Amino acid sequence: MHRKKAPFALLAICAVGLAAAEGPASSAPALPPAPSSAASTSAAAALLDVGLTAFGEARYRDALEAFGRVLSDPKASAERPEAAYWSVMSLIASGDRAAAERALDAFLKDFPASPRVPDLVYQRGRLLYAKADYDAALRAFTAFIETAPNHDLMPSALYWGGESLYALGRLEEAERVFAAVAEKYPTSVKVEAANYRRELIRLEFRERELLKLLTWSHEESLRVVEDFRRRERSYEQAIAAYQKQAADAKRGVASESEKALAELKARFEELARRLASTEAELAATKLALETAKAAPEAAARETVPASLPAPAVPVSSAADALAAKARALDLLAFYLEALAREASK
DSSP, X not given: OOOOOOSSOHHHHHHSOOOOOOOOOOSSOOOOOOOOHHHHTSHHHHHHHHHHHHHHTTOHHHHHHHHHXXXXXXXXXXXXXXXXXXXXXXXXXXXXXXHHHHHHHHHHHHOTTXXXXXXXXXXXXXXXXXXXXXXXXXXXXXXXXXXXXXXXXXXXXXXHHHHXXXXXXXXXXXXXXXXXXHHHOTTSTTHHHHHHHHHHHHHHHHHHHXXXXXXHHHXXXXXXXXXXXHHHHHXXXXXXXXXXXXXXXXXXXXXXXXXXXXXXXXXXXXHHHHHHHHHHHHHHHHHHHHHHHHSOHHHHHHHSOTTSOOOOOOHHHHHHHHHHHHHHHHHHHHHXXXXXXXXXX
16 A cells, blocks of 8 residues: 655755764663662662663563552652653563553653653654554654764664665665665664665665566567557458459459450351352352353354453452451451460460
8 A cells, every 4th residue: 555755754864974973773772870879778769670670681560560669659750750761661572562652652741851752752663663654653763863863773763764664665765774874884783684675675676677677578569469460450451452353353354355255256257247158259250250261262153243242250359259258267367366365364
Protein backbone atom coordinates (compact mmCIF):
# COMPACT_ATOMS: atom_id res chain seq x y z
CA MET A 1 0.00 0.00 0.00
CA HIS A 2 1.33 3.41 -0.91
CA ARG A 3 2.26 5.52 2.06
CA LYS A 4 2.18 9.28 2.19
CA LYS A 5 5.62 10.81 2.47
CA ALA A 6 6.59 12.19 5.84
CA PRO A 7 6.77 15.95 6.05
CA PHE A 8 10.25 15.75 7.51
CA ALA A 9 13.21 14.68 5.38
CA LEU A 10 16.31 13.11 6.83
CA LEU A 11 18.31 13.99 3.76
CA ALA A 12 18.88 17.59 4.68
CA ILE A 13 19.92 16.54 8.16
CA CYS A 14 22.37 13.99 6.75
CA ALA A 15 23.88 16.65 4.52
CA VAL A 16 24.71 18.80 7.54
CA GLY A 17 28.04 17.97 9.16
CA LEU A 18 27.49 16.26 12.46
CA ALA A 19 30.26 17.20 14.79
CA ALA A 20 29.64 14.64 17.49
CA ALA A 21 32.06 11.76 17.84
CA GLU A 22 30.43 8.33 17.75
CA GLY A 23 29.73 6.63 21.04
CA PRO A 24 28.23 3.25 21.88
CA ALA A 25 24.90 2.81 19.96
CA SER A 26 22.55 0.70 21.97
CA SER A 27 18.79 0.62 22.24
CA ALA A 28 19.10 0.31 26.02
CA PRO A 29 20.95 3.26 27.61
CA ALA A 30 23.79 2.68 30.04
CA LEU A 31 23.03 2.52 33.71
CA PRO A 32 23.42 5.84 35.50
CA PRO A 33 26.33 6.39 37.81
CA ALA A 34 25.97 5.18 41.36
CA PRO A 35 23.87 7.56 43.42
CA SER A 36 25.60 9.79 45.92
CA SER A 37 25.83 8.76 49.52
CA ALA A 38 23.34 11.45 50.47
CA ALA A 39 20.76 10.23 47.98
CA SER A 40 21.27 6.58 48.84
CA THR A 41 20.24 7.28 52.37
CA SER A 42 16.68 7.84 51.35
CA ALA A 43 14.24 5.00 50.82
CA ALA A 44 13.38 6.22 47.32
CA ALA A 45 17.01 6.11 46.27
CA ALA A 46 17.31 2.62 47.70
CA LEU A 47 14.25 1.46 45.76
CA LEU A 48 15.68 3.05 42.61
CA ASP A 49 18.89 1.11 43.12
CA VAL A 50 16.88 -2.10 43.55
CA GLY A 51 15.02 -1.43 40.32
CA LEU A 52 18.19 -0.71 38.38
CA THR A 53 19.77 -3.91 39.68
CA ALA A 54 16.72 -5.91 38.61
CA PHE A 55 16.72 -4.21 35.20
CA GLY A 56 20.38 -5.07 34.71
CA GLU A 57 19.56 -8.72 35.52
CA ALA A 58 16.61 -8.69 33.05
CA ARG A 59 14.10 -9.08 35.90
CA TYR A 60 11.81 -6.49 34.38
CA ARG A 61 8.77 -7.23 36.52
CA ASP A 62 10.75 -6.72 39.71
CA ALA A 63 12.27 -3.56 38.25
CA LEU A 64 8.84 -2.19 37.37
CA GLU A 65 7.60 -2.88 40.89
CA ALA A 66 10.54 -1.01 42.41
CA PHE A 67 10.21 1.93 40.03
CA GLY A 68 6.48 2.06 40.67
CA ARG A 69 7.01 2.35 44.40
CA VAL A 70 9.36 5.28 43.78
CA LEU A 71 6.79 6.98 41.56
CA SER A 72 4.09 6.53 44.15
CA ASP A 73 6.23 8.14 46.89
CA PRO A 74 5.28 11.84 47.14
CA LYS A 75 8.57 12.60 48.86
CA ALA A 76 10.69 11.13 46.03
CA SER A 77 10.48 14.13 43.73
CA ALA A 78 14.21 13.99 42.92
CA GLU A 79 14.11 10.28 42.00
CA ARG A 80 10.76 10.35 40.16
CA PRO A 81 12.10 11.34 36.66
CA GLU A 82 14.66 8.52 36.76
CA ALA A 83 12.09 6.03 38.01
CA ALA A 84 9.67 7.08 35.23
CA TYR A 85 12.39 6.79 32.59
CA TRP A 86 13.48 3.32 33.71
CA SER A 87 9.87 2.23 33.90
CA VAL A 88 9.53 3.05 30.19
CA MET A 89 12.73 1.17 29.41
CA SER A 90 11.59 -1.84 31.47
CA LEU A 91 8.27 -1.97 29.60
CA ILE A 92 10.08 -1.78 26.26
CA ALA A 93 12.50 -4.51 27.30
CA SER A 94 9.66 -6.75 28.50
CA GLY A 95 7.86 -6.40 25.15
CA ASP A 96 4.80 -4.53 26.43
CA ARG A 97 4.85 -1.90 23.71
CA ALA A 98 1.38 -0.48 24.35
CA ALA A 99 2.14 0.17 28.02
CA ALA A 100 5.56 1.50 27.05
CA GLU A 101 3.96 4.05 24.70
CA ARG A 102 1.59 5.23 27.42
CA ALA A 103 4.41 5.53 29.95
CA LEU A 104 6.59 7.34 27.39
CA ASP A 105 3.88 9.90 26.62
CA ALA A 106 3.34 10.45 30.33
CA PHE A 107 7.07 11.03 30.88
CA LEU A 108 7.29 13.60 28.04
CA LYS A 109 4.26 15.38 29.47
CA ASP A 110 5.43 15.35 33.08
CA PHE A 111 9.16 15.95 32.56
CA PRO A 112 9.62 17.94 29.32
CA ALA A 113 12.91 19.46 30.53
CA SER A 114 14.53 16.15 31.52
CA PRO A 115 17.83 15.28 29.85
CA ARG A 116 16.24 11.86 29.19
CA VAL A 117 13.78 13.36 26.67
CA PRO A 118 15.97 12.76 23.56
CA ASP A 119 16.42 9.11 24.57
CA LEU A 120 12.68 8.60 24.81
CA VAL A 121 12.05 10.44 21.52
CA TYR A 122 14.41 7.92 19.93
CA GLN A 123 12.62 5.05 21.69
CA ARG A 124 9.29 6.38 20.44
CA GLY A 125 10.65 6.12 16.89
CA ARG A 126 11.65 2.53 17.54
CA LEU A 127 8.20 1.68 18.91
CA LEU A 128 6.48 3.31 15.93
CA TYR A 129 8.78 1.47 13.53
CA ALA A 130 7.92 -1.83 15.23
CA LYS A 131 4.24 -1.02 14.65
CA ALA A 132 5.03 -0.47 10.91
CA ASP A 133 3.97 3.18 11.27
CA TYR A 134 6.92 4.29 9.18
CA ASP A 135 5.78 7.85 8.56
CA ALA A 136 5.42 8.55 12.29
CA ALA A 137 8.69 6.73 13.02
CA LEU A 138 10.47 8.89 10.47
CA ARG A 139 9.11 12.03 12.12
CA ALA A 140 10.28 10.80 15.54
CA PHE A 141 13.81 10.03 14.34
CA THR A 142 13.95 13.37 12.53
CA ALA A 143 12.89 15.17 15.72
CA PHE A 144 15.62 13.34 17.64
CA ILE A 145 18.28 14.28 15.07
CA GLU A 146 17.23 17.92 15.08
CA THR A 147 17.13 18.25 18.88
CA ALA A 148 20.13 16.11 19.86
CA PRO A 149 22.73 16.20 17.06
CA ASN A 150 25.56 15.28 19.47
CA HIS A 151 23.78 12.38 21.15
CA ASP A 152 25.41 8.97 21.35
CA LEU A 153 22.35 7.46 19.67
CA MET A 154 22.75 9.63 16.55
CA PRO A 155 24.13 6.77 14.35
CA SER A 156 21.25 4.54 15.42
CA ALA A 157 18.70 7.28 14.83
CA LEU A 158 20.09 7.88 11.35
CA TYR A 159 20.08 4.16 10.63
CA TRP A 160 16.47 3.67 11.72
CA GLY A 161 15.45 6.78 9.82
CA GLY A 162 16.98 5.15 6.76
CA GLU A 163 15.08 1.95 7.52
CA SER A 164 11.85 3.96 7.70
CA LEU A 165 12.59 5.54 4.31
CA TYR A 166 13.42 2.11 2.89
CA ALA A 167 10.13 0.70 4.17
CA LEU A 168 8.29 3.65 2.57
CA GLY A 169 9.91 2.86 -0.78
CA ARG A 170 11.98 6.05 -0.86
CA LEU A 171 15.10 4.17 -1.83
CA GLU A 172 17.21 7.05 -3.12
CA GLU A 173 16.80 8.97 0.15
CA ALA A 174 17.35 5.82 2.20
CA GLU A 175 20.57 5.04 0.33
CA ARG A 176 21.94 8.52 1.11
CA VAL A 177 21.03 8.18 4.80
CA PHE A 178 22.75 4.79 5.06
CA ALA A 179 25.78 6.28 3.30
CA ALA A 180 25.86 9.08 5.89
CA VAL A 181 25.90 6.47 8.69
CA ALA A 182 28.87 4.68 7.12
CA GLU A 183 30.80 7.84 6.28
CA LYS A 184 30.24 9.93 9.43
CA TYR A 185 30.30 7.09 11.97
CA PRO A 186 32.71 4.46 10.60
CA THR A 187 33.16 2.82 14.03
CA SER A 188 29.45 2.52 14.78
CA VAL A 189 27.86 -0.89 15.18
CA LYS A 190 25.28 0.25 12.62
CA VAL A 191 27.83 0.62 9.78
CA GLU A 192 27.69 -3.03 8.74
CA ALA A 193 23.90 -3.04 8.68
CA ALA A 194 23.86 0.28 6.78
CA ASN A 195 26.27 -1.06 4.14
CA TYR A 196 24.15 -4.18 3.80
CA ARG A 197 21.08 -2.05 3.17
CA ARG A 198 23.00 -0.02 0.61
CA GLU A 199 23.85 -3.18 -1.29
CA LEU A 200 20.23 -4.27 -1.19
CA ILE A 201 19.15 -0.89 -2.55
CA ARG A 202 21.70 -1.12 -5.38
CA LEU A 203 20.42 -4.58 -6.22
CA GLU A 204 16.87 -3.29 -6.22
CA PHE A 205 17.87 -0.44 -8.52
CA ARG A 206 19.43 -2.95 -10.92
CA GLU A 207 16.34 -5.12 -10.71
CA ARG A 208 14.16 -2.12 -11.53
CA GLU A 209 16.32 -1.24 -14.51
CA LEU A 210 16.26 -4.84 -15.69
CA LEU A 211 12.50 -4.95 -15.25
CA LYS A 212 12.16 -1.75 -17.26
CA LEU A 213 14.38 -3.23 -19.96
CA LEU A 214 12.41 -6.48 -20.02
CA THR A 215 9.13 -4.57 -20.11
CA TRP A 216 10.39 -2.40 -22.94
CA SER A 217 11.70 -5.44 -24.82
CA HIS A 218 8.41 -7.28 -24.35
CA GLU A 219 6.40 -4.27 -25.50
CA GLU A 220 8.71 -3.79 -28.46
CA SER A 221 8.38 -7.45 -29.45
CA LEU A 222 4.60 -7.17 -29.18
CA ARG A 223 4.69 -4.11 -31.42
CA VAL A 224 6.86 -5.94 -33.95
CA VAL A 225 4.55 -8.97 -33.96
CA GLU A 226 1.48 -6.77 -34.30
CA ASP A 227 3.10 -4.83 -37.13
CA PHE A 228 4.03 -8.08 -38.88
CA ARG A 229 0.48 -9.39 -38.55
CA ARG A 230 -0.95 -6.12 -39.82
CA ARG A 231 1.33 -6.21 -42.85
CA GLU A 232 0.52 -9.86 -43.40
CA ARG A 233 -3.19 -9.06 -43.43
CA SER A 234 -2.55 -6.19 -45.86
CA TYR A 235 -0.58 -8.48 -48.16
CA GLU A 236 -3.27 -11.14 -48.04
CA GLN A 237 -5.94 -8.57 -48.87
CA ALA A 238 -3.82 -7.19 -51.72
CA ILE A 239 -3.22 -10.68 -53.12
CA ALA A 240 -6.92 -11.49 -52.94
CA ALA A 241 -7.73 -8.24 -54.76
CA TYR A 242 -5.13 -8.97 -57.46
CA GLN A 243 -6.45 -12.49 -57.90
CA LYS A 244 -9.99 -11.17 -58.25
CA GLN A 245 -8.88 -8.60 -60.79
CA ALA A 246 -6.97 -11.25 -62.73
CA ALA A 247 -9.97 -13.56 -62.71
CA ASP A 248 -12.25 -10.75 -63.88
CA ALA A 249 -9.76 -9.75 -66.57
CA LYS A 250 -9.42 -13.36 -67.70
CA ARG A 251 -13.18 -13.71 -68.00
CA GLY A 252 -13.33 -10.46 -69.99
CA VAL A 253 -10.57 -11.61 -72.38
CA ALA A 254 -12.30 -14.94 -72.84
CA SER A 255 -15.55 -13.17 -73.76
CA GLU A 256 -13.79 -10.96 -76.30
CA SER A 257 -11.96 -13.95 -77.71
CA GLU A 258 -15.17 -15.92 -78.06
CA LYS A 259 -16.83 -12.98 -79.81
CA ALA A 260 -13.90 -12.55 -82.20
CA LEU A 261 -13.86 -16.28 -82.84
CA ALA A 262 -17.54 -16.28 -83.68
CA GLU A 263 -17.01 -13.41 -86.11
CA LEU A 264 -14.09 -15.26 -87.70
CA LYS A 265 -16.23 -18.37 -88.06
CA ALA A 266 -19.01 -16.40 -89.72
CA ARG A 267 -16.56 -14.77 -92.14
CA PHE A 268 -14.95 -18.11 -92.83
CA GLU A 269 -18.29 -19.70 -93.60
CA GLU A 270 -19.21 -16.79 -95.90
CA LEU A 271 -15.89 -17.02 -97.71
CA ALA A 272 -16.26 -20.77 -97.90
CA ARG A 273 -19.62 -20.34 -99.57
CA ARG A 274 -18.16 -17.77 -101.94
CA LEU A 275 -15.21 -20.06 -102.63
CA ALA A 276 -17.50 -22.95 -103.43
CA SER A 277 -19.54 -20.80 -105.77
CA THR A 278 -16.40 -19.44 -107.44
CA GLU A 279 -14.93 -22.92 -107.81
CA ALA A 280 -18.17 -24.07 -109.45
CA GLU A 281 -18.04 -21.15 -111.87
CA LEU A 282 -14.34 -21.83 -112.50
CA ALA A 283 -15.06 -25.48 -113.28
CA ALA A 284 -17.81 -24.52 -115.69
CA THR A 285 -15.49 -22.00 -117.34
CA LYS A 286 -12.70 -24.56 -117.65
CA LEU A 287 -15.10 -27.04 -119.19
CA ALA A 288 -16.32 -24.52 -121.68
CA LEU A 289 -12.73 -23.57 -122.53
CA GLU A 290 -11.68 -27.11 -123.06
CA THR A 291 -14.75 -27.82 -125.17
CA ALA A 292 -14.03 -24.84 -127.30
CA LYS A 293 -10.43 -25.89 -127.83
CA ALA A 294 -11.33 -29.48 -128.68
CA ALA A 295 -13.87 -28.64 -131.46
CA PRO A 296 -12.33 -28.88 -134.98
CA GLU A 297 -11.86 -25.67 -136.79
CA ALA A 298 -13.53 -27.02 -139.86
CA ALA A 299 -16.70 -27.82 -138.10
CA ALA A 300 -16.56 -24.44 -136.67
CA ARG A 301 -16.25 -22.90 -140.12
CA GLU A 302 -19.20 -24.90 -141.45
CA THR A 303 -21.48 -24.17 -138.63
CA VAL A 304 -20.35 -20.71 -137.94
CA PRO A 305 -20.16 -17.96 -140.61
CA ALA A 306 -16.74 -16.63 -141.36
CA SER A 307 -17.78 -13.19 -140.49
CA LEU A 308 -18.72 -14.10 -136.93
CA PRO A 309 -15.99 -13.96 -134.21
CA ALA A 310 -15.15 -16.98 -132.01
CA PRO A 311 -16.82 -17.03 -128.60
CA ALA A 312 -14.72 -15.27 -125.93
CA VAL A 313 -13.46 -17.13 -122.84
CA PRO A 314 -14.34 -15.38 -119.58
CA VAL A 315 -10.74 -15.01 -118.48
CA SER A 316 -11.52 -12.28 -115.94
CA SER A 317 -14.02 -14.51 -114.17
CA ALA A 318 -11.41 -17.24 -113.79
CA ALA A 319 -8.87 -14.75 -112.35
CA ASP A 320 -11.40 -13.44 -109.88
CA ALA A 321 -12.22 -16.95 -108.78
CA LEU A 322 -8.54 -17.75 -108.22
CA ALA A 323 -8.04 -14.56 -106.19
CA ALA A 324 -11.07 -15.33 -104.05
CA LYS A 325 -9.75 -18.80 -103.43
CA ALA A 326 -6.37 -17.37 -102.32
CA ARG A 327 -8.07 -14.96 -99.90
CA ALA A 328 -10.14 -17.80 -98.51
CA LEU A 329 -7.03 -19.91 -97.95
CA ASP A 330 -5.27 -16.99 -96.20
CA LEU A 331 -8.28 -16.44 -93.96
CA LEU A 332 -8.38 -20.14 -93.15
CA ALA A 333 -4.69 -20.08 -92.19
CA PHE A 334 -5.25 -17.01 -89.97
CA TYR A 335 -8.23 -18.69 -88.33
CA LEU A 336 -6.27 -21.91 -87.67
CA GLU A 337 -3.39 -19.88 -86.20
CA ALA A 338 -5.77 -17.97 -83.92
CA LEU A 339 -7.30 -21.23 -82.72
CA ALA A 340 -3.84 -22.61 -81.97
CA ARG A 341 -2.97 -19.53 -79.85
CA GLU A 342 -6.20 -19.82 -77.87
CA ALA A 343 -5.55 -23.51 -77.23
CA SER A 344 -2.03 -22.80 -75.94
CA LYS A 345 -3.38 -20.34 -73.33
